[in-house]
Amino acid sequence: MRFRRLFALALTVTVSIYTLALAQDRPEAAAKLREEPARYIEDNHLFFNSYYEYSAVKQGGRKGQWRLFTNTVGYSFANGFVPYLEVDSWDRFHNNDQLFNLGAYLKFKDFSYFHSEIGFGNDLTYLPRFRFLQEYEHKLSGGLSWQAGFKYLHYPVNDVYLAYPGLIYYFGDNYLSAFYNIGFTESRGAASSALFKGSVALNKFIDFWFGGAVGDRLYDIDLLKSSKQYGYIMFAGIDFKVYKDLRLRLGYSYGMEKPAFITRSIDYGLSIKF
Numbered sequence: 001m002r003f004r005r006l007f008a009l010a011l012t013v014t015v016s017i018y019t020l021a022l023a024q025d026r027p028e029a030a031a032k033l034r035e036e037p038a039r040y041i042e043d044n045h046l047f048f049n050s051y052y053e054y055s056a057v058k059q060g061g062r063k064g065q066w067r068l069f070t071n072t073v074g075y076s077f078a079n080g081f082v083p084y085l086e087v088d089s090w091d092r093f094h095n096n097d098q099l100f101n102l103g104a105y106l107k108f109k110d111f112s113y114f115h116s117e118i119g120f121g122n123d124l125t126y127l128p129r130f131r132f133l134q135e136y137e138h139k140l141s142g143g144l145s146w147q148a149g150f151k152y153l154h155y156p157v158n159d160v161y162l163a164y165p166g167l168i169y170y171f172g173d174n175y176l177s178a179f180y181n182i183g184f185t186e187s188r189g190a191a192s193s194a195l196f197k198g199s200v201a202l203n204k205f206i207d208f209w210f211g212g213a214v215g216d217r218l219y220d221i222d223l224l225k226s227s228k229q230y231g232y233i234m235f236a237g238i239d240f241k242v243y244k245d246l247r248l249r250l251g252y253s254y255g256m257e258k259p260a261f262i263t264r265s266i267d268y269g270l271s272i273k274f
Contacts, residue, residue, distance in 0.1 A: 041076050041082055041105065041107065042076060042273065043076050043077065043078045043080070044076065044077070044078050045075070045076050045273040045274065046073075046074075046075050046273065046274040047072075047073070047074055047075070047076065047271065047272065047273045047274070048071070048072070048073050048271070048272045048273075048274075049070075049071070049072040049073075049269065049270070049271045049272075050069075050070070050071050050072075050269060050270050051068070051069070051070045051071075051267065051268070051269040052067070052068070052069050052070075052267065052268050052269065053066075053067065053068040053069075053265055053266070053267040053268075054066075054067055054265065054266050054267070055067070055068075055263045055264065055265040056263070056264045056265075057093075057261075057262070057263045058260075058261070058262045058263075059221060059260065059261050060260040060261075062093075064093045064094075065091070065093070066090075066091065066092050066093070066263065066265075067090070067091040068088065068089070068090055068091075069088075069089045070086060070087065070088040070089070071086070071087050072084055072085070072086040073085055073086075080105075080106055080107035080108060080109075080113075081104065081105075081106055081107075082104060082105040082106075082107065083102075083103070083104040084102075084103055084104065085100075085101070085102055086100075086101040086102075086103070087099075087100055087101075088100075088101065090126075090127060092125075092126060095125050095126070097121060097124045097125055097126060097127045098121060098122070099119050099120070099121045099127055099128075099131075100119065100120050100121070101117055101118070101119040101131075102117065102118055102119075103115065103116060103117030103118070103133070104116060104117075110138075110139060111139050111145070112136070112137055112138040112139060112145075113136070113137050114134075114135070114136050115133070115134065115135040115136070115149075116133065116134050116135075117131075117132070117133040117134075118130075118131070118132050118133075119131040119132075119133075128153040128154055128155055128160075129154055129155065129156065130153075130154040131151065131152065131153050131154070132151065132152045133149065133150070133151045133152075134149065134150050135147060135148070135149035135150075136148055136149075137168070143169055143170040143171050144167065144168075144169050144170075145167070145168045145169075145170070146165070146166070146167055146168075147165070147166050147167070147168060147177075147179075148163075148164070148165045148166075149162075149163070149164045149165075150162065150163050150164075151163075151164075157187070158185055158186050158187050158188075159185075159186050160183060160184070160185050160186070161183070161184045162181065162182070162183045162184075163181075163182045164179045164180065164181045164182070164195075165179065165180055166178055166179030166180065166195075172201065173201040173207075174198075174199060174200045174201055175198065175199055176196075176197070176198045177195075177196070177197045177198070178194070178195070178196050178197075179194070179195045179196075180192070180193075180194055180195075181193045181194070181195060181213075181215065183217060185217075188223070188225070188226070189225075189226065190226065191215070191216035191217040191226035191229070192215055192216060192226075193213055193214060193215025193216060193217070193218055194213065194214055194215055195211070195212075195213045196211050196212055196213075197209070197210075197211035198210055198211060204241070205240065205241045206238055206239065206240060206241070207238070207239040207241075208236070208237075208238055209236065209237055209238075209239065209251075210235070210236040210237075211234075211235055211236075212232065212233055212234045212235065213232065213233045214231075214232040214233075215230070215231075215232075216229050216230055216231075217229050218231045218232070218233055218255065218257055219231065219255065219257045219261055219263075221257060221261045222259065222261075224259075228258060228259065229257055229258060230257070230258050231255065231256050231257030231258060231261070232255070232256060233253060233254070233255035234253065234254050234255075235251060235252065235253035235254075235265075236251065236252060236253075237249055237250055237251025237252065237267070238250055238251075245272060245273045245274070246270065246271070246272050247270065247271045248268075248269070248270050249267070249268065249269040249270070249271075250266075250267070250268060251266070251267045251268075251269075252264075252265065252266055252267075253265045253267070
């Protein structure tokens, strides 16, 4: 089975330092950072992933940079157990926060899997102090599988709950996925969005991935009703198989959210297995 980029980021929270808003997890992060479904994780391998994203941000009349740097190390055992440790460093307008995420996948012979993760932050400005994630994927028929996920994010002021059911269709070394994201912030009610992602093997060396998200509170920059925070995100990129145990990636994304937020991002990454 082909080795693809392994998961990276447990989906962390992006928020404006300028307004100190309490953000939800960006729904596009699931597709951009943890690139491939768990069935692509190969057994009996130590792996390391590194990812860097640079974003030029316009927030009302303010312009600046957001940066994300994440590193993941883990091991895939022959029995399907895949523990990993991830460290995420976020820079929003020169305010720095870190998250430490510990998680594991448990893969089953019928191509289903269970995924659990916990994350902790210390002395944080805009990320959650604690986060908890659980996912399960199961085959329906042929190449079609269903997946359901849940996340809990704890902030000093608010707690946020997220659920995201979806479908994934596998065909050869390619797949298409669609998810519906439902979020509830304790002090501000519900919001929803939709996410689409696809990955196509152009040849044995290059994979092209693409997707987008549309809906409410994709970034959650301003403390407004969800109906006034409508936005969208588009992203695409290419993975290069340099060697059988080394892959490089390059991607671009564009996102906007009403009333006045725009971000343009370039991301780089590498995945190594030993």
